[in-house]
Amino acid sequence: MNNSQTIKNEKKSKKIFSKLAIHGGQKVRTINFPAYKTIGKEEEDAVLSVLRSGILSRFLGCWHEDFYGGSQVRAFEKEWAEFFGVKHAIAVNSATSGLCIAVGATGVEPGQEVVVSPYTMTASAIVPLIYNAIPVFADIEDDYFCLSAESVEKNITDKTKAIIVVDIFGQPYDVDKINAIAKKYNLLVIEDCAQAPGAKYNGRYAGTLGDIGIYSLNYHKHIHTGEGGIVVTNSDDLAEKMRMIRNHAEAVVDDRNFHTNVNMLGFNFRMPEIEAAIGREQLKKLPIFIEQRIENVKYLECRLSKIPCLHMPKVRANSSHVYYVHPIKFDQNIAGVNRDKFVDAVKAELMPIELRESEGVKIGAGYVKPLYLQSLYQKKWVYGKQGFPWNLYENGKRISYQKGICPITERMYEQELIIHELIRPGMTKKDLDDVAQAFEKVWECREELYE
Numbered sequence: 001m002n003n004s005q006t007i008k009n010e011k012k013s014k015k016i017f018s019k020l021a022i023h024g025g026q027k028v029r030t031i032n033f034p035a036y037k038t039i040g041k042e043e044e045d046a047v048l049s050v051l052r053s054g055i056l057s058r059f060l061g062c063w064h065e066d067f068y069g070g071s072q073v074r075a076f077e078k079e080w081a082e083f084f085g086v087k088h089a090i091a092v093n094s095a096t097s098g099l100c101i102a103v104g105a106t107g108v109e110p111g112q113e114v115v116v117s118p119y120t121m122t123a124s125a126i127v128p129l130i131y132n133a134i135p136v137f138a139d140i141e142d143d144y145f146c147l148s149a150e151s152v153e154k155n156i157t158d159k160t161k162a163i164i165v166v167d168i169f170g171q172p173y174d175v176d177k178i179n180a181i182a183k184k185y186n187l188l189v190i191e192d193c194a195q196a197p198g199a200k201y202n203g204r205y206a207g208t209l210g211d212i213g214i215y216s217l218n219y220h221k222h223i224h225t226g227e228g229g230i231v232v233t234n235s236d237d238l239a240e241k242m243r244m245i246r247n248h249a250e251a252v253v254d255d256r257n258f259h260t261n262v263n264m265l266g267f268n269f270r271m272p273e274i275e276a277a278i279g280r281e282q283l284k285k286l287p288i289f290i291e292q293r294i295e296n297v298k299y300l301e302c303r304l305s306k307i308p309c310l311h312m313p314k315v316r317a318n319s320s321h322v323y324y325v326h327p328i329k330f331d332q333n334i335a336g337v338n339r340d341k342f343v344d345a346v347k348a349e350l351m352p353i354e355l356r357e358s359e360g361v362k363i364g365a366g367y368v369k370p371l372y373l374q375s376l377y378q379k380k381w382v383y384g385k386q387g388f389p390w391n392l393y394e395n396g397k398r399i400s401y402q403k404g405i406c407p408i409t410e411r412m413y414e415q416e417l418i419i420h421e422l423i424r425p426g427m428t429k430k431d432l433d434d435v436a437q438a439f440e441k442v443w444e445c446r447e448e449l450y451e
C-alpha cells in the first residue's frame, strides 16, 4: 500500500468509529428544545378585553385629544416610563420605527453624519439614511462588542450630528466615555436598547442612558407584543417631535402651531390597542424573564467555562447583562480547529427549538456580517444610483465602507464569536445540560475535526 492509500484507509476507519454526530455518531440530544413562549393567560385576558371593546386603535392623525392614541397605548406608555424611571415613553409599531423617529427628532440635516455600529441588527445603521444623513461606522470593543469610545471619537467630523450606540447582546454601552464624547462635540446619543431591556448601568436602566432610548417588542426579544417598539426620553422637546413623526406630523404642525417643520414628515408608526394591552402584561413579567436568563447563563457557564477554547462573556464594571443571546469567544489556536467547523459539530449534536424547527439549531458563528459590507453601502445606492445622499458634500464621497475599516468587528465575525439562544426562559436544567454536553463532547473529540 502506498502512503496516500494508508492515510485514506485510516480516515475511513476513523469515520466508522467516530463519536461526533457530524460524522455519523450518536447525537447528544434527539428531541427539540422547548418553544420560546412568554405569552400566558394574562395576555390572553387583556387581548380579549380590548377585542370585546371593539376599539382596536384610537389614534387620529390630526391635532385632537386622540392624536396621542387610545387608553391602552397611553397606559402602556405611562407604565413603561414609570418602570424605567424616565419622563416620556412613546409606543410605536417596531423598534425600527422607533429608531426612525429618534433620528428625525435630532433635527439631522441631509449630508450630516451619524456614527453607528457595524455589529448590530441592520436597522440601527440605516435609519440616518431615511433623513438623507450618512451612517459612519466605528469599530467595536474586543471585550463587550459595543461601540468603542476611542473609535467613535476618531470618526467624528464637523458634520457629525449624533451617535447611535447599541447595547449589544444585552449589556449597556460604554456610558461614561461615550456620553463625555457626545458632550464634548455637542452630539446626541441615541441608545438602541432592543437587546437589553432591564440591564443596568450604575443603577440606571439601559435605554435611559443616552438622550433617546429605543426598545423592541418583536417576538424574539425579552418581552414582546408580536411586533412593536417603545422609545423613551427625558426631553420634552424630543418627545413631542417623536410623537409628531409617529403620527402624520405634516398634517398636524399647522393646527397645533408646532415650533418647527424640520423633519416633520410623518409616518404611521402607531401601536394598536391590542399590542399595548399585551405589552402592559409583558412588562410585569420582564424581571422574571431576566432572572431566568441570568440563571440559565450562570448554570451553563459552570460547565462551558471549563472548556479551554471557549471564553465566557465579560460584564462591564457597574453593569448588568440581561443576555438577549449568550456571546462566547472562541480561540482557534487552543482548539486546533476553526470556529465554523467546531460550531457545525456542536450543532450536529443538538436539535432546533420547537415552533422554530426550520431555523435549525440556534447557535451562530459570527453574529452578523459587518453591516458596511452590505451591497447598499458598497454601492452607495439608496435613492437612485448616483450615490445620494453621500454625494451631497465632499466628505460624504470620501466615507469608506471598505473591508478593513473595523478590524475588531471583522475578527469577531470571521473567527472569534459564537452566539446562541439556548438560554431563554423555558429551558430546563436538563436542556442546559444537553447544550453543555454537546460543547464538551466536541471539545473532547476535536481531533476528529482535524484535517
Ligand SMILES: *Cc1c(COP(=O)(O)O)cnc(C)c1O
Binding pocket: 093, 094, 095, 096, 097, 120, 121, 123, 124, 166, 192, 194, 195, 215, 216, 217, 218, 228, 229
Ligand atoms: C431587534 C432589533 C432591532 C429592531 O427591532 P424591530 O422591533 O424588529 O424593528 C433593532 N436593533 C437591535 C439591536 C435589535 O436587536
